[in-house]
Amino acid sequence: MRAVIVEAGAVVVRERPDPVPGTGELLVRVQAAGLNGADLLQRAGLYPAPPGSPADIPGLEFAGVVAAVGPGVERFVVGDRVMAVVGGGAQAELAIVHERTALAVPDTLASVEAGGFPEAFTVAHDTLFTQCALRPGERVLVNGAAGGVGIAGAQLALVAGAAVVASVRAAHLRKALEAFGATAVDPADAAAHGPYDVILEPIGAPNLKTDLDSLAIGGRLAIIGIGAGARGEIDLLQLMSRRACIHGSTLRARPLEEKAVAARLVERQVLPLVAAQRVRVPVEEVFGLKDVDAAYTRFAVGGKLGKIVLDIPG
């Protein structure tokens, strides 16, 4: 198979042996694989793949068709359309995933959309509902709202009956966020629209003070990314008097069973919304496998609405 390989700080396409599915695993002919911030970190040598994932093939999510199944597989058969979050190795013509973490692709979702769905929607769902226990009527601030997780989070919070303020620096992207039903604002104006019961923070330390200042009593701040910095000062008295909570999490480092639980929740609680077209998966741009370097460059530039996806025809 051909695969994207991280080599000396760059991404290139190389031939690799076809992987073989083990017990409970699917071999998937990948049709599309979304890019994520972690890919850029891995390219820079900063975010090694967890044990059990290919060490030098990046990619945290894909969609494709089951090409073979390992012993004991119960949930899928050859030919099924599937999509999944994986610890790595998604950006290749073939990939392995445990069937307990794979999701059936709804008919309403094209392959490039499905390739950009799993990571963003799983992180957004896990953060808003499993960690932050979002309730209808609450106020949510989604920072970096035009990114994959941002768009997913804004839509899921809206469907769940929350009021959503979506902050994004690029003014030209705000109209699209308003179309989802969010109030789209410049990051500098986000605090003025608070206080917030839940804040989704994918950017990191530079937003920490404003986030904490904007939390309501009983508010929950969820840190899901630190691309702009990891270290920041907090005021514990403020945290106490707000009776607030700061959550941190990543999906990638979790053990198989926790990823499977998160995937099952997405299957039950998000896929029906996708099938009913109540949430969408915006894709900003699609690149072929041979243009992977250009895809990474486009991803890094920012100012995009939704996902950058590699199209990998089998």
Added chain:
Amino acid sequence: MRAVIVEAGAVVVRERPDPVPGTGELLVRVQAAGLNGADLLQRAGLYPAPPGSPADIPGLEFAGVVAAVGPGVERFVVGDRVMAVVGGGAQAELAIVHERTALAVPDTLASVEAGGFPEAFTVAHDTLFTQCALRPGERVLVNGAAGGVGIAGAQLALVAGAAVVASVRAAHLRKALEAFGATAVDPADAAAHGPYDVILEPIGAPNLKTDLDSLAIGGRLAIIGIGAGARGEIDLLQLMSRRACIHGSTLRARPLEEKAVAARLVERQVLPLVAAQRVRVPVEEVFGLKDVDAAYTRFAVGGKLGKIVLDIPG
């Protein structure tokens, strides 16, 4: 009635008009009132009483006997022994409490013990179970473990099947903590006994880095006091990779309904343990009302095991 009054940064005893119970309220002849860190802050003018509490009479907890009831009271009658957390005003011969936040005093508890029970055990129970969802088999670090909340937290965590490491600076207090079943250590050695699923932090910012370094995957750090400092730096990447959470809370600022919920949980889940003598309320020293200044001084010195309580014979 006589009451402790905060006057120009000092505490003195003055005559005040007897309070009158409103709808749903009890008038309690106070027998004992525990001291808390908040009292020192209030004496220093730093922690004003919440609306509805006497502005200049300190005291967050008391035990006594119901002397009169307001309209609509259903849970108690004159003569009942009760104890409660209040927003202020406990350090007086008479105090008012809403019946929904009052607890019956178990026969096993002497008045001075009951006067030092409500705040520490309510905070410890709320923090360990309601906020941090402590489970049996988990590892708990209790810092400041010889204080009222610390001793309450260590005992409740032990009863709940957790393994407890209790850190306390004063070496002579460690034997008593070991007697409860905890592993008592110097604060400098606490990290070496980790990682911890739950950390109870009543001291504040100086412990923040060590606390975060000592958290297990999925760990919860609960900030319940900031006597040694409120501002500290955190590493959001560390919080993410640990999938950890920082909770802040205070009891005093909560609305009546939330205090009542917390009190009901203590009634159902802690009072049976008190009645069965599975948890105790250590009292370091008892002072008469006229010696209130000495009581505050003793409280501020530290190095004590458990509560400082004012004995207020009616």
